[in-house]
Amino acid sequence: MRVIACLFFLCFSTTCIAQDISEIVVQGNTKTRSNFVRKITKVSENTPVDSLILEADITRLKRLPGIAHAYYQVTPKDDGTFKVIYGVEENFTIIPSVNVYTTNNDEFAYRLGLYEFNGLGQNISIGGFYQKDIYSSFGVNFKAPYLFSKATGIALNYQNLTTEEPVFLDSGTAQYKYNNTSYEVLGLHEFNFKNRIEAGINYFTETYNFKSGATNTEVPRFLKVNKLLYKLIYEYNDVKRDYYYVDGFKSTLNFQYVTTQSEMLPEFLIGFNDFIYYKRIGEKGNWANRLRLGVATNNDSPFAPFAVDNNLNIRGVGNTIDRGTAAIVLNTEYRQTLFEKNWFVLQGTIFVDGGSWRNPGGDFGDFSDSQNLRIYPGAGLRFIHKRIFNTVFRVDYGFGITQNPTNGFVIGIGQYF
Incomplete structure (x- = not known):
């Protein structure tokens, strides 16, 4: 039973890790600082992918004067984690x-x-x-x-x-x-x-x-x-x-x-x-x-x-x-x-x-x-x-x-x- 329990724990842990975000990238920005985008958004590294949080972040970014439009992409990486990309189209401000x-x-x-x-x-x-x-x-x-x-x-x-x-x-x-x-x-x-x-x-x-x-x-x-x-x-x-x-x-x-x-x-x-x-x-x-x-x-x-x-x-x-x-x-x-x-x-x-x-x-x-x-x-x-x-x-x-x-x-x- 201990062996089965350990195997279950390892599988469960691997599944959780596989859903985690390991990288956040901001693209399309020239004037708006990438660290500012990361500062005001909710998504963070080493947390599971959550589409509700991603959608809320996009709505928040669209409200900023410096951003005309925003979108996100989630792409898998070789290690089983995910990269989140925030793409922005900037306004002239x-x-x-x-x-x-x-x-x-x-x-x-x-x-x-x-x-x-x-x-x-x-x-x-x-x-x-x-x-x-x-x-x-x-x-x-x-x-x-x-x-x-x-x-x-x-x-x-x-x-x-x-x-x-x-x-x-x-x-x-x-x-x-x-x-x-x-x-x-x-x-x-x-x-x-x-x-x-x-x-x-x-x-x-x-x-x-x-x-x-x-x-x-x-x-x-x-x-x-x-x-x-x-x-x-x-x-x-x-x-x-x-x-x-x-x-x-x-x-x-x-x-x-x-x-x-x-x-x-x-x-x-x-x-x-x-x-x-x-x-x-x-x-x-x-x-x-x-x-x-x-x-x-x-x-x-x-x-x-x-x-x-x-x-x-x-x-x-x-x-x-x-x-x-x-x-x-x-x-x-x-x-x-x-x-x-x-x-x-x-x-x-x-x-x-x-x-x-x-x-x-x-x-x-x-x-x-x-x-x-x-x-x-x-x-x-x-x-x-x-x-x-x-x-x-x-x-x-x-x-x-x-x-x-x-x-x-x-x-x-x-x-x-």
């Missing part, structure tokens, strides 16, 4: 960013930027932007999600943003020159493949300087306040990518607590969740949906945190045309590939953007008020480069069908959502 938005009220604004999304071949993003929206603004961003380990990193952000903002008073609308200068530090951590958080602090100074329009003795013409913002972002991501096609569900919760020493700009809590659902339709169609639910402390202040804006939520509506202390916004669009040749893709898009807001100091019945409801259908085009990260040049035209409608173009790089 030094990318300009462009956002332009107009309305029939002759409003015109743009933002230009330049970003590197695969710095040092380790998925580090660094870059900055310049914005012209009546006044000049700029910002600098740094993000290294895997700086400390395969799951932990850091983000640093600075911005000096100046715009002309409407402030809605009982007597009418006032126009203020608004400036926000901020410094932000965030810690980044992935719990697992689908769940991650960002948490940190933002120190910023807000300045409001009256320019024109209605006045109110209780609302100052000049206001400068230092604030501290505590931020927590939780993301669940189960989206799969195949070049420019996307399929799956994603949820992002953003919670912020803002402290201040001004009674005019009191401290408040704000939270909003973006629910995003993508669905492949046939071979060339993609249906995309985004639902945002948001609520903040219901201060009766003209400086409410949720804005109705071209570049944020409703295409064609204008640049910050209203504010509220709660929001419901739904964006839905269908993207159809019209032409594809080698690296170039042309998509056509039809969309409907709609939303409503709670007035500062109001109640949730404001959502059904026709003055707060805005619905903007529209259409657009997408010009896509399959080998350059996030190079989707979009042109959308939205037009209002609810009360006091406007219309206009929204132009930018990257899908709207």
Whole structure:
């Protein structure tokens, strides 16, 4: 019996060894470092081949800005073990960013930027932007999600943003020159493949300087306040990518607590969740949906945190045309590939953007008020480069069908959502 038991043990051990991985190779990469790919993937040497882990690694690699496409191969070796090959097709990752938005009220604004999304071949993003929206603004961003380990990193952000903002008073609308200068530090951590958080602090100074329009003795013409913002972002991501096609569900919760020493700009809590659902339709169609639910402390202040804006939520509506202390916004669009040749893709898009807001100091019945409801259908085009990260040049035209409608173009790089 001992002989039989020993023979069984030896056979079982040999079988286990025969299924083990003895070599991992990364190929097709020129800029992305091979050791970085090994660092963030789950497969390791001296472990059994597991197709579920391999598939998860490929999905993870496809999400990286530096990689356009990825695949794996498992080949047997002469000693009975296996070699795993991760093949990647890299993106070009030094990318300009462009956002332009107009309305029939002759409003015109743009933002230009330049970003590197695969710095040092380790998925580090660094870059900055310049914005012209009546006044000049700029910002600098740094993000290294895997700086400390395969799951932990850091983000640093600075911005000096100046715009002309409407402030809605009982007597009418006032126009203020608004400036926000901020410094932000965030810690980044992935719990697992689908769940991650960002948490940190933002120190910023807000300045409001009256320019024109209605006045109110209780609302100052000049206001400068230092604030501290505590931020927590939780993301669940189960989206799969195949070049420019996307399929799956994603949820992002953003919670912020803002402290201040001004009674005019009191401290408040704000939270909003973006629910995003993508669905492949046939071979060339993609249906995309985004639902945002948001609520903040219901201060009766003209400086409410949720804005109705071209570049944020409703295409064609204008640049910050209203504010509220709660929001419901739904964006839905269908993207159809019209032409594809080698690296170039042309998509056509039809969309409907709609939303409503709670007035500062109001109640949730404001959502059904026709003055707060805005619905903007529209259409657009997408010009896509399959080998350059996030190079989707979009042109959308939205037009209002609810009360006091406007219309206009929204132009930018990257899908709207």
